[in-house]
Amino acid sequence: VSSAIMFDAGILSCLECLEAMPWSEEEEEKVVSTLNQLDLQYSTAEVLQRVSLEPSTSENPDGIFLQLLEGILCAKDDRSRREMKSLLSVLLKGHLTHGDGSDGNGVNVNKVEINKEILYHICDKCINALLQHCMTATIVEDSGQDRGALMSEIAREADNLHWVVDILIDKKVCDEFVKLWADCSELTTLHSRIPVMYRYEISRITAQLCVAIGRGQVLVSKNLRISLLETWLEALYEDFGWMKRACKTLDKKSMEDGLGQMILTLPLAQQQSLFLKWFDRFLNRGDDCPNIQRAFEVWWRRAFVRRYISEDRSQSQLALYNS
Template sequence: MMFDAGVVACLEHLEAIPWSEEEEADVVSVLSQLQLREPAAEVLQRVLVESSYSSRADAIFLRLLAGVLQSKEEKARRDMKSLMIGLLQEDNSDKIDVSRETLYHLCDKCISSLLICLNEATAAVNDHRRNLMADIAREADNIQWLLEILISKKIADEFVTLWADQTDLARIHGSIPVMYRCEISRITTQLCVAVGKGEVMVGKEARLKVLRTWMEAVYEDFGWMKRACRGFDRRTVEEGLSEMILTLAMAEQQDILMRWFDIFLKKGDECPNLQRAFRVWWRRSFVRRIAGRGGGGGGGGGGEHEPSRLQIVACEYPPA
C-alpha cells in the first residue's frame, strides 16, 4: 500500500511540474515501460495525442496559415511566417500531414485576391489606391511564403503551371508602381531559382511558359528588386534564371537569350546578368555543336570530342 501511494505521489508531482524537452523524453520512456495504466495515462496527456486528433492536423494547419495570410500587422506576420517555416523544416519525416490540396487552395485564393487588387488599383485614386498598393505587396508576399512551403515539401511542380497561366496578372503588372509590383516579380525569381537548382521538377512546356509569361516583368523590376527588396540575392537569382533557361530546347534558349541581349544593352546593371547562360548557349550552338543525326561532319576529319560533363542524379520525389 505504501509503495502504491508513493507511486501515485510521484505521478502527481510529475503532472504538476513543468518539464524540459530532455526531461519530457525521459518521462515518456520510463512511464511507457511501467504498466500503470490510468495514473500514467493522465500524466502523459501532456505530450501524447489521440490518433483521431492527429487526423485534424490539416484543418489546424489551414487555420494557422489563413491567420498569417490575413494579418496586416507586418512584424507579427514576419515572426509567425518564420515560426511556421521553421516548424515545417524540422519535420523531416513528414509527420505533419498538410495536404497538397490545402496549400494549393490557399495559393488560388491569394492569386485571385492579388488579381482583384491589381484590377482595382488601375482605376483607383489617391488614398484608396495607396491602400490597394499595400494589399498588392502583402498578397505577393503571401504567395512567396506559400511557394516556399511548397518547395520545402517537394510539391511545387503544380505551381509552375499555375504561375505560368497568370497572363492577366502579367498584363496588368506594368500599370502598378514598381515599388509594389516588384514583390510579384520576386515570385517568378523564387520559382526560377528552385527550378534551376532542381528543387522543382516539371515538364519543358511549363518551364518555357513561365519564362514567356513573366521574364519581361523580371527585366522591368530587377533594378528595384536588387536595391529595395529584403533578402534579395542577385547572384542566386541570375544563376537560377540561367540554369532554367539552359534546360530548354536550343531554339527556345536562343529566343530568350537574344531578347535578353537586347534588353541588357539598354538597361545594363538594371537587368539580370545572364552572360553565363549566353556563353553556354553560344558554345552549344557554334563551338561544340552536336549534330542532329550522328554522322560526321565535313572536312575536318573525325575531331576530338570534349568529355561529357552530364551527371545523372537520382533523388526522391513524390509522384504528381
C-alpha cells in the same frame, strides 16, 4: 524503484509529482518512454494528457494548419506576421532549436507533413487578392484611393504568396504551382498596365520559381518551363531594376544564376532566342537587366564551340576512312 519493489504509495506519489511538474522536451521523452516501459497497475493517462489527445477530443491537423496559415495572412500587425511566418516555416520544415532532428539514418523525424491542398487553397486566395488589387491599381489615379495603402496591400499579398511557395518548394510539391503561375495571363496583363512601383513585388514570385527550377528543386516539363517564361519573363525583366533597389531580401546573384540555369534546360533553339533577346536588352538597360552572362557563355559553347568540335571530329574521321 517504487515499481520494482511494488511500493504502491511511492508509485502514486511519483505519478502525482510528474503530473504537477513542468518538463523540458528532453525530460518529456524520458517520462513517456519510462511510463510506457513500466507495467503499472495504475493509469498513467492523467500524467500523459499534456502530450497526448484522446481520439474523441483530437482535432484534424489539416484544420489547425489552415487556421494558422489564414491567421498569418490576415494578421494586422506586420511585425507579428513576419515573426509568425518565420516560426511556422521552421516548424513545418522540421528545423529544430535543439538536437539534430535525425533518427540516426539521416531522416528528419521532426518534419511535419501538411496536405498540399491546404497550401494551394492559400495560393488561390493570394492570387485572387493580387488580381483585385491590381485591377484597382489600374484606376488608382481616378479612384482617389490612397496609393501608399494600395502598394502596401499588393506587397503584402505578394509576400504571402512568396512565403507559401517557399513551403511548396521545401515540401517538393511546387510543380502544380508552376502551371498555376504560368496560366496567370490575366494577372500578367494587369501587371503590364500598372506602375512598376505597385507591381515589382509580384515578380519576386517568378524569380523564386526560376531559382528553384534552375537548382533542380522543382522539376516540370519542358513545355511548362517555356510557358512560364513566355508568361512572366518580360515582366521580370521590366521589374528587375526596382526589385534590385527596393527588395532587401532579393538575392540578386541567386536570381540571375537560377534564371540562366533555367533557360539552359530548354532546347537549344529556345535558348538561342532567349539569350539573343537578353543580349539586346542588357546592352540597352545595363544594371537594370539581370546579368546572366555565365549562362550565355554556356549557350555559346553549346551552340558553336562544341558543335564545331563535333564537326571537326566527323571530318577527321571521314578523312581517315577515305585514306
